[in-house]
Amino acid sequence: MTTPQSDLEKNEIHSSGSPSQEDADTRPTNSFEVALEPQDDPKSLPLWRRWITALIINAGAICVTGASSMAAVAEVGISQTFHVSTEVATLAVTLFVIGLGIGPLLVGPLAAVYGQRPIYLASFTLMFAFTWPVAFSNSIAVHMIFRFLCGFSGSAFLSIGGGTISDLFTDEEVGTPMAAYTISTFIGPVLTPIFSGFIFQNAGWRWLYRVLIIWEFVQTLLLLLVPETTIGIILKKKAVRLRKTTGDTRYYAPVETEKTNVLRSIRIGMWHILELIIYDRMALLLDIWLSLILGILYLVFQVFPIIFGQLHGFNAEDTGLTFLGVGVGLAIAMVSQIFWNR
Known part of the structure; x- marks a missing residue:
């Protein structure tokens, strides 16, 4: 029994090999391998939708990295609430950043297996759930453990966000959206202290996390x-759709023929990261440079409250505004991107 097929389905079947009986005996083995058609390519989406998607990814990166520095404003309140030293309260930032660093080793390979969209949704769902114990805990141990888990969960936006941007835009277009994504990972830690100071001074540190x-x-x-x-996942969904609509189980996507599992993907992904750092000098130098810049940036979060709060008598609101200088520098860097595009 056959089912009627739409023009789109016929085009998909034709692109991967017509299922007609007269060609069945002469068709090569791989003729049932689905191919990426122009309408399937993420780069073929309308420009406005690609930019909205990029802005949502950037907003997620701002939220995740902003959550890392938010704890710096809350350190005084955490120290007083849990009766711990300032050094212990500083771990709320440290453990979150450690989670951000470890997470990409696992998240990147998982995205190749399950796709980027499920990873994004799982990332923020878990981060949302793990922030509740941070906001309402009565134990410093629980507070710190879930700060680490929040950083680990949110790390998806630092590991696969750039891949999403490059999937959406061509080589000629990708410069500006990629620069916006890169800047967003620095805007987050600078943006949150600006308004966190007002929240902390007027409502307390728990409201920061609320x-x-x-x-x-x-x-x-x-x-x-x-x-x-993710192209592999798009082709896999296309193959599933063709098998369902045509009843022909021979259609397949390349990713379905790969003998892989989650643990193997994670192991290969971790090796590729190490291999890139060892053999690609440019990647190594960029990693060292970004490590230095991020180290200085997070040092600022600890130093500014001491310099302006303790030495110059600024309150929490005024101390938060001192981070505007870094924000202005980031804005200038983003505007200058139109010149580097040439």
Whole structure:
């Protein structure tokens, strides 16, 4: 029994090999391998939708990296609430950043297996859930453990965000959106101290994380608008659709023929990262440079409250505004991108 087929399905079948009986005996073995058609390519999406997707990814990166520095403003309150030293309260930032560093080793390979969209949704859903114990815990141990888990969960936006941007834009277009994504990872840590000082001074440190919970919830809803951009997963879905509509089980995507599992993907992904650092001098130098810049940036979060708060008598609101200088520098860097594009 046959089912009627739409023009789109016929085009998909034709592109991968017509299933007609007269060609069945002469068709080569790989003629049932689905191919990427122009309408399947994420780069063929309307420009406005590609930019909205990029902005949502950038907003997620701002939220994740902003959550890392938010704890710096709360250190005084955490120290007083849990009766611990300032050095222990500083671990709220340190453990979050450690989670951000470890997470990409696992998240990147998982995205290749399951696709980027599920990873984004799982990332923010878990981060949203793990922030609740941070905001309402009565134990410093629980607070610190879940700060690490929040950083680990949110690390997806630092490991696969750039891949999504490159999937959406051509080589000629990708410069500006990629620069915007890169800048967003630096804007987050600078943006949150500016308004966190006002929240902390007027409502206490727990409200910092309550606001973060609301922010994460809204961001999770926005992520529902992000399409899948991983080519292998797109072809896999196309093959499943063809098998369902035609009844021919011979259609397949290249990713379905690969003998892989999650643990093997993670092992290969970790090796590729190490291999890139060892053999690609440019990648190594960029990693060292970014490590230095991020080290200085996070040092600022600890030093500015001491310099302006303790030495110059600034309150929490005024100390937060001192980070505007870094924000101005980032804005200038983003504007200058139109010149580097040439």
